[in-house]
Amino acid sequence: MALTSRPRGTNDIIPGEIELWLELEEKIRSVCKAYGYQELRTPLFEHTELFQRGIGDATDIVEKEMYTFMDRGERSITLRPEGTAPLVRAYIENNLGSGALPVKLFYYGPMFRYERPQAGRYRQFTQFGCEALGSADPLLDVETIALPLALYESCGLSGFEVEINSIGCPTCRAAYREKLIEFFTPHRDDLCKSCQGRLERNPMRLLDCKVESCHVVMRDAPEITEYLCTDCSEHFEGVLTYLDAFKIPYTLNSRLVRGFDYYTRTVFEVVSSELGSQNAIGAGGRYDGLIEEVGGKPTPAVGYAVGVERLLLALKGQNKLQLSPTGPNCYVAHFGGATKLKAAQIVQALRARGLWMELDYGDRSMKAQMKAANRLNSQFVLVIGEDEMANNRAVVRNMENGQEEPVSLEDMEQLTKIVGAWAK
Numbered sequence: 021m022a023l024t025s026r027p028r029g030t031n032d033i034i035p036g037e038i039e040l041w042l043e044l045e046e047k048i049r050s051v052c053k054a055y056g057y058q059e060l061r062t063p064l065f066e067h068t069e070l071f072q073r074g075i076g077d078a079t080d081i082v083e084k085e086m087y088t089f090m091d092r093g094e095r096s097i098t099l100r101p102e103g104t105a106p107l108v109r110a111y112i113e114n115n116l117g118s119g120a121l122p123v124k125l126f127y128y129g130p131m132f133r134y135e136r137p138q139a140g141r142y143r144q145f146t147q148f149g150c151e152a153l154g155s156a157d158p159l160l161d162v163e164t165i166a167l168p169l170a171l172y173e174s175c176g177l178s179g180f181e182v183e184i185n186s187i188g189c190p191t192c193r194a195a196y197r198e199k200l201i202e203f204f205t206p207h208r209d210d211l212c213k214s215c216q217g218r219l220e221r222n223p224m225r226l227l228d229c230k231v232e233s234c235h236v237v238m239r240d241a242p243e244i245t246e247y248l249c250t251d252c253s254e255h256f257e258g259v260l261t262y263l264d265a266f267k268i269p270y271t272l273n274s275r276l277v278r279g280f281d282y283y284t285r286t287v288f289e290v291v292s293s294e295l296g297s298q299n300a301i302g303a304g305g306r307y308d309g310l311i312e313e314v315g316g317k318p319t320p321a322v323g324y325a326v327g328v329e330r331l332l333l334a335l336k337g338q339n340k341l342q343l344s345p346t347g348p349n350c351y352v353a354h355f356g357g358a359t360k361l362k363a364a365q366i367v368q369a370l371r372a373r374g375l376w377m378e379l380d381y382g383d384r385s386m387k388a389q390m391k392a393a394n395r396l397n398s399q400f401v402l403v404i405g406e407d408e409m410a411n412n413r414a415v416v417r418n419m420e421n422g423q424e425e426p427v428s429l430e431d432m433e434q435l436t437k438i439v440g441a442w443a444k
């Protein structure tokens with residue numbers, strides 16, 4: 021393994037790209053503010069049991085995708101594979117549910133899953149998630165969908181589609197579970213190894229399997245929507261009513277079950293026409309049992325997670341990622357010695373006023389410095405020579421239109437005004 025290659029499935033975000041991330045993060049914060057969601061930051065690792073209990077033992081993530089290790093104190097630790105279970109843990113531990121409900125929170129940061137890397141699927145990836153805890157109102161399910169859609173739209177993304185389903189509550193699922201076992205058992209030999217293993221433990225997971233032979237079997241499987249209890253049916257109808265009221269187009273997908281055991285009732289996924297096989301740019305659902313499962317009071321909740329890398333890929337596919345080129349406000353060129361000292365003082369003074377200032381760190385020729393200013397895309401250049409030093413006066417040159425303006429080397433306010441006014 022070369023020391024110069026990063027671990028498989030990870031990415032560096034380098035200058036030139038990071039600006040897009042920062043812009044997106046700003047949009048996330050702005051849309052969360054409008055919907056009243058506050059940021060919560062949790063550790064990058066948690067006790068393994070939180071995910072085993074929270075996400076469910078018989079899920080792909082817990083069975084084979086977690087980065088789990090023993091720490092030096094012999095505790096089993098896992099790098100977080102998702103953000104909801106940690107958020108719920110933090111909600112309970114910090115007693116965040118003691119005030120007015122619902123509590124609306126968002127998180128943003130890296131998640132870790134040992135998956136087979138490919139375009140749009142990584143071992144370290146970034147999720148933005150919004151979660152509303154403390155209300156079973158179907159309006160919140162729809163708000164949790166509307167928020168990321170507002171984000172996609174504010175980025176200029178088009179061509180995405182909402183798929184939605186209800187997977188009921190433990191009551192209606194018990195009957196459905198039996199029906200599924202009854203249906204799949206005669207086909208056991210046609211199922212993949214994982215599905216065979218899960219048939220009795222967690223038959224709903226089979227609906228989520230991506231293996232072709234399982235897909236064929238699944239075609240005639242019973243649909244959960246026929247088994248929903250009255251409460252779950254009414255809730256789902258409420259969700260669809262609000263989706264219509266918000267004019268959010270959706271497709272009903274009775275096979276959508278999602279990869280976590282904690283979901284109840286509503287589940288949804290947003291897919292982009294821009295991406296290949298990894299086309300989900302976000303997904304979520306209601307998890308009315310999770311807070312109690314983790315040790316809190318019974319509390320209904322609903323949430324959504326956006327895959328940030330995939331959103332950026334989809335935006336790239338639609339050429340929605342053009343940023344205007346940036347550069348320093350001013351490059352201060354000098355002739356070394358005392359002129360360099362003066363240049364450094366000016367740079368220091370204007371940086372303190374918030375401007376992006378650059379200068380030559382070696383003692384390169386004036387020609388080389390001009391080349392550097394151009395390469396950096398500097399908006400202004402100020403040249404400090406012996407004469408300028410002696411008179412305390414110089415000219416600042418606008419690199420866009422070639423105009424020059426005389427300035428005093430003692431009047432930092434004047435310089436700030438001139439080179440700051442052009443900030444792109």
Ligand code: AMP
Nearest residue numbers: 140141142145300301302303325327330
């Ligand atoms: P999930 O937490 O599995 O419901 O995923 C929510 C969203 O996160 C997905 O719709 C993807 O956009 C994104 N996502 C999930 N897993 C990965 C991964 N391994 N690499 C990149 N993005 C991912």
